[in-house]
Amino acid sequence: MNHLEARAGHPGAGHPGAANPEVSVIIPVYNEEEGLAALFARLYPALDALGTSYEVILINDGSRDRSAAMLADQFHVRPDTTRVVLLNGNYGQHMAILAGFAQSRGDIVITLDADLQNPPEEIGKLIEKMRDGYDYVGSIRKQRQDSLWRRKASQMMNRLRERITRIKMTDQGCMLRAYSRRIIDTINVCGEVNTFIPALAYTFAQNPTEIEVAHEERFAGESKYSLYSLIRLNFDLVTGFSVVPLQWLSFIGVILSLGSAALFVLLLVRRFIVGAEVQGVFTLFAITFFLLGVIIFALGLLGEYVGRIYQQVRARPRYLIQAVLEQHDGMPAVPGMNRSGAAQ
Known part of the structure; x- marks a missing residue:
């Protein structure tokens, strides 16, 4: 039947x-x-x-x-x-x-x-x-x-x-x-x-x-x-039916942490071999701003999931x-x- x-x-x-x-x-x-x-x-x-x-x-x-x-x-x-x-x-x-x-x-x-x-x-x-x-x-x-x-x-x-x-x-x-x-x-x-x-x-x-x-x-x-409404709808769909973005974020965090550790070791070795130097400051600034962008994106993504939970627990009609x-x-x-x- x-x-x-x-x-x-x-x-x-x-x-x-x-x-x-x-x-x-x-x-x-x-x-x-x-x-x-x-x-x-x-x-x-x-x-x-x-x-x-x-x-x-x-x-x-x-x-x-x-x-x-x-x-x-x-x-x-x-x-x-x-x-x-x-x-x-x-x-x-x-x-x-x-x-x-x-x-x-x-x-x-x-x-x-x-x-x-x-x-x-x-x-x-x-x-x-x-x-x-x-x-x-x-x-x-x-x-x-x-x-x-x-x-x-x-x-x-x-x-x-x-x-x-x-x-x-x-x-x-x-x-x-x-x-x-x-x-x-x-x-x-x-x-x-x-x-x-x-x-x-x-x-x-x-x-x-x-x-x-x-x-x-x-x-x-x-x-x-509108364009914003379409973006909002797609974002709701992704965050409402999957935690893959959070998993990707965790993976990216691990990769960046390993990369940062490797960069720290490289700079430390150069300091002992070459000595103190001021070259590469702009490169460090670029890396810093990139990492800040990743952090802000991560906070926004986490905020989206937390916001969904907040809306749900309010239990409004x-x-x-x-x-x-x-x-x-x-x-x-x-x-x-x-x-x-x-x-x-």
């Missing part, structure tokens, strides 16, 4: 919007008002064509534009298949997805970005793979529509991350992925403050696989990931939910909202 068969025959398996649908599609949204209408126009027909029960969970991650109001409008259009989670602030893409995981009910959970770079029509490919018995389906973007520097930087970081974390994912930046219910339930009880969902899910997967998916240009707006728009007993349940999406 595979992970799909384990819940076969559960209530609501026959139509969209059922209590326990087969598929949950989770979409984090942050300032995407320009592209939401196009997303809805493609997403729902693509899911309807699959002929299975599903729910769409839209998470507003503290948008400052009209995204929250547009999500509420879409809920009124398709309350049978749509649930909207309104967070009270901007917690980041991965925290928003975790909020969606906590609300999801499907046997198969799909994550999808709202920018339409990954076509919703590709969801069916992931579902078919999951039905084949896989518990985690990653995706590889073919013919990426990003800038050259971003593609090359992504390839380099993918290789570096794989060597450090031992997590083998060809395209770690693509969020169009499918997860089994077991993996989602495991992630929900983890409680990690900082995490990278695809990598975390991969560590829990028993039978993962990857498929190629189409990739399109962003429909509207700009990427919400990863996110706060302002409201959830969902249908109860065939009737939409909606808290009072103004057009900006704020609860009243």
Whole structure:
């Protein structure tokens, strides 16, 4: 019995919007008002064509534009298949997805970005793979529509991350992925403050696989990931899933200590043979500054790990939910909202 068969025959398996649908599609949204209408126009027909029960969970991650109001409008259009989670602030893409995981009910959970770079029509490919018995389906973007520097930087970081974390994912930046219910339930009880969902899910997967998916240009707006955000995300991934950087740091420390001892012996011998000399002062300064740089880097790396521990032991909520728009007993349940999406 595979992970799909384990819940076969559960209530609501026959139509969209059922209590326990087969598929949950989770979409984090942050300032995407320009592209939401196009997303809805493609997403729902693509899911309807699959002929299975599903729910769409839209998470507003503290948008400052009209995204929250547009999500509420879409809920009124398709309350049978749509649930909207309104967070009270901007917690980041991965925290928003975790909020969606906590609300999801499907046997198969799909994550999808709202920018339409990954076509919703590709969801069916992931579902078919999951039905084949896989518990985690990653995706590889073919013919990426990003800038050259971003593609090359992504390839380099993918290789570096794989060597450090031992997590083998060809395209770690693509969020169009499918997860089994077991993996989602495991992630929900983890409680990690900082995490990278695809990598975390991969560590829990028993039978993962990857498929190629189409990739399109962003429909509207700009990427919400700045260069600093991308660096920060990759740093979180490395320090969150591996202690290899600390091991490398220890190894470098041993090498530098041996090198320093050898240099000290060499200078001591020269002093006895040649006598006191002032030559080589600039070389010593260069070595000193190099060692200072290594020490500062080491302190920063140690501080990163200590900071993660500090954030974890504070045990603060990863996110706060302002409201959830969902249908109860065939009737939409909606808290009072103004057009900006704020609860009243």
